[in-house]
Amino acid sequence: MNLDYLDFEQPIAELQQKIEELRHVATGSEVNLSEEIGRLESKSRSLTEDIFGKLTSWQVAQVARHPRRPYTLDYIEAIFTDFTELHGDRAFRDDPAIVGGLARLDGRAVMVIGQQKGRDTKDKLHRNFGMPKPEGYRKALRLMKLAERFRVPIITFIDTPGAYPGIGAEERNQSEAIARNLFELARLRTPVISVVIGEGGSGGALAIGVADHLAMLQYSIYSVISPEGCASILYRSAEKAAEAADAMGVTSSRIYELGLIDEIIPEPLGGAHRDPQATANNIRSRLLSNLERLSQVSGNKLVEARYDRLMRHGRFKE
C-alpha cells in the first residue's frame, strides 16, 4: 500500500506503480514501451478524474488533511517575496502553530498570517498539529493591528483542526482570545482576504477568518466542529465521522451554496499536493485581483461592507 495515496485512491496507486515499472524496464531494453505507458497514463488520468469527480464529504476531508498537502509556509514561499516573520504576543510566548509576518505580493506590501501544521513527527509536535493557543491568536491580533496602522492589507491562510483544547490554553482564556479577534477583525480598517487551504476547524479557524473576501480551496473543509467531534456527540460514536461530515456540509461546494464563502479556488487533478506550484498560482492570481479591488475602498467603507456581510449570515423565518 502506497502511503502517498489515500484509501480510495489505491486503484490509481496501482496503475501508477505499473507505469513506474514499465518505465524502469523501458530504460534498460530495446523494446519501445512508450505507447503502452502513454495508454496507462491516460487511463490513470481518467481514473483520477472519475474518483475525484464524485468524492464524498469524508473523502474530501481526507484530502484536506493529506500528509503531503501544502501548508501555510509552503504557500508563503511559493506566492510571496521578502517574507519577514514576526514573532510573539508580547505577553506570554511565541506560538509556532500560527505564523505571520510582512511580505510582498507582486511588489505590494501585505501582512500574511496563517496556522501552520508540521510535516514530520518532530515538526508536528513543534507546531502542535496546527492547533493554536491563546498566545497564537494574540500574536495574530497584534500583527493585524500593526498592519491596520500602516493600512497594509492582510492575507490569512486557514489550516487548523481547531484551537488547542488544553489546560494552559484554558487558563490563559482561549475563549477570550478567539472572541477578541472576532471583535477586532469586525472593525479593522484595512482589507482582509482569507483562504481556507486545508482544515477550517471551528472557532480556531474563524479567529483569523473574518474577511472582506473569503475563499476556500476546492478540497478544503470548513466546519463548526470536526466531523469526529460531531459524530461522538450526536451519533455517540467517532466512527460515524463520515456521516457527520456529510450532514454538516463541510465541503467548499456545500458552503458556497449556503452563501458563506465568496469563491472556490480550483485545485489540480488529485488535489493540491499533486501540484503545489499550480495550486499556489491559482491562489496567487485570486489574491491579486481581490487585493486590487479592495485596495481602492476606503477604511470606513470596508468596515461598513464587512459588517453588512456578517449581518447577512443566518437562515431563519419570521
Added chain:
Amino acid sequence: MGTDKMSWISQIMPSKIRTEGGNRRSVPEGVWSKCTNCNAVLYSAELERNQHVCPKCGEHRRLDARQRIDCFLDEQQRVEIGADVAPLDPLKFKDSKRYKDRLAQAQKDSGENDALVVMQGRLFDMPVVVCAFNFNFMGGSMGSVVGEKFVRGVNAALSNGAPVICFAASGGARMQEGLLSLMQMSKTSAALARLAERGIPYISVLTNPTMGGVAASLAMLGDVNIAEPKALIGFAGPRVIEQTVRQKLPEGFQTSEFLLHHGAVDMIVDRRDLREQVHRILSILTQQPALSTSQAAHS
C-alpha cells in the same frame, strides 16, 4: 443523604424502609423540590422567592430565559424583541433524529421558538436590553436565530443608547446548522464591536454552563464579565481536554472561581445581588446617580 438534619431519621429507621437517592417520587411535583447539591427538601414557592438559589447551601439552580428576565428586570415596561424569529433547517440535518423533530420537541417543551429571549426593559428604572439564553432549548446552542435575536437586541440598544446585559447558558454553537452557526460568532461579535464604538456598555453574565462558541464570542466580550458562583465556563469541554492532554484536570478547573483567579472574569456575584451590582456598574459607567437606599430596598 448525609446531612445532619437527616441523621436522626437514619438512626431510628430500619434500613429497609429508608429510601436512598431520589428515584422514588413520593413528593408531588411542583410543591416541593430537592436541592441537587445538598439534598435539602425545599418548598418551591420559597425557592422561587429566593430566585432559585438554595437557601440552605447557596446552590444556583438553572433558570430558563423567562425566569431569568423575571428575576432581573423591573416588572414594568418590558417589550420583547424578535419574538417571532424562528429557526429553519437549512441543511436538512439528520443524525439519530431529524433536526426538524428536535426543534419541534424543544419548542413544545419550552414554549419558545429558540434558545434566546431578548427583552427591552428597565433595571431600577434605567432602560436596558437583556438577552437571556435558554439552556433547556437544545443546550442553549447558538444557531441562526440566537445570533439574529442577539443582534436585534444590540440594534435596539444602539438606537436608544441602552446598555446591554447578556445572561449566557450554552453548550456552544449549534452543530445542526453547520457553518451557519459558526458564523453567528462573528456576527454577534461584530454587533458588540459597534456597540463599543458607540460608547454603550455591555455586561456579560456567565452562568452554568457557558462553553464553546458562545464563550468564544459574545460571552467573553463584556466590558465587565460577571460569573455566577460555581458555573462551568470554558472553551473546550473537560472531557475533550482530558482526552487530549491525557492527564487529570486540576480541582475546580473551569469553574467561575478558577476563571476569577486566572483573570477571565471581573467578579463572581450571587444571583440575589445581581440587580443591584449590575446597576451599580452601569450607573457609574454611564455617569448616572446611584440608587437611593429606598430604591435598593425594593429590589
